[in-house]
Amino acid sequence: MQTQHKLASIGLALALSLSAASSFAADVMVGGAAMLPTKDIIDNAVNSKDHTTLVAAIKAAGLVDTLKGPGPFTVFAPTNAAFDALPAGTVDTLLKPENKDTLSGILTYHVVAGKMDAKALTQAIAAGKSKATLKTVAGGKLVATAKGGKVMVTDEKGGVAHVTIADVYQSNGVIHVVDKVLMHQ
Template sequence: MKKFSTLRTVALGLALSVAVGAAAQAKNPMVGGAAMYPTKNIVENASHSKDHKTLVAAVKAAGLVSTLEGKGPFTVFAPTDEAFAALPKGTVDTLLKPENKDKLTKILTCHVVAGDVMSKALDKMIKDGGGEYDVKTVGGCVVKAKENKGKITLTDESGGTAHVTIADVKQSNGVIHVVDKVLLPKS
């Protein structure tokens, strides 16, 4: 009887640790087929997402790796490869050239907010702002955040609208919200 009780305790312990592990995994979504670990920084996690290869290449070309690996906290609205591909043909290749580093840096920093802004906090700011909230980025851009049917949208200074497709991806130095469009500064 004692052997059965010990076996049951071990089985219960294993089940509990699997459940706790699954719950921890469920709290931080998968992005681009990769697990996003809250113990890793923004660059480390983004580098593993198959949907953010262009973003990572752009961050490297702009010289922003050490910044986004830094202490933060930062909130990054991270455009997918598909979002970059939707830009006019040749835009990404042109931006990645060394002579366009300043322009690329401006675009990328228009996706970064100082602080750790989870979607629930952003939603509250939108509601407190009467349905719209001006998000000030580290690049000096102002992005208008709105909520529509439970989804957050961001309108850039050029009038383009991005939708947050995956929210609240926790990082050791902030949070990533995946977006489906590249946010552009006014021309």
């Protein structure tokens, strides 16, 4: 009886250890930093060296408090390289105080209300017969499609962003890293 009890205790300890190890391994690395699901979108984004332009833009647009809010939000987060691909001077112009409304519109175009992880996105794409139309917080539309196991998001101007890192879970939603700044209007 004691042997069975000891074996059960060892088994439970092993199971708990494996469970704890898998929860630590579940932290996604973005821009050289672990994205902790216990932190909100802003608290994680500020640690990613690949998203310094996005964070600066969020601050300039006055959206920090919004994205620290309860959400949940789904954010398609462009990398620094995505912002660098815009025409020269675009980011500097957008960061000026007089362009705060325009910048806010662009950034909220990357945000969908609710938590749509990769599973939910692929289900929506399947239900929509190969595409899902997503309404953004800015009031625009994004179209999500999938090909070869990869999700793409098309903006209203026809630009296509590829999801390069999916399912970066946050305490107030989920981030999908994308390789293009999405535009509308």
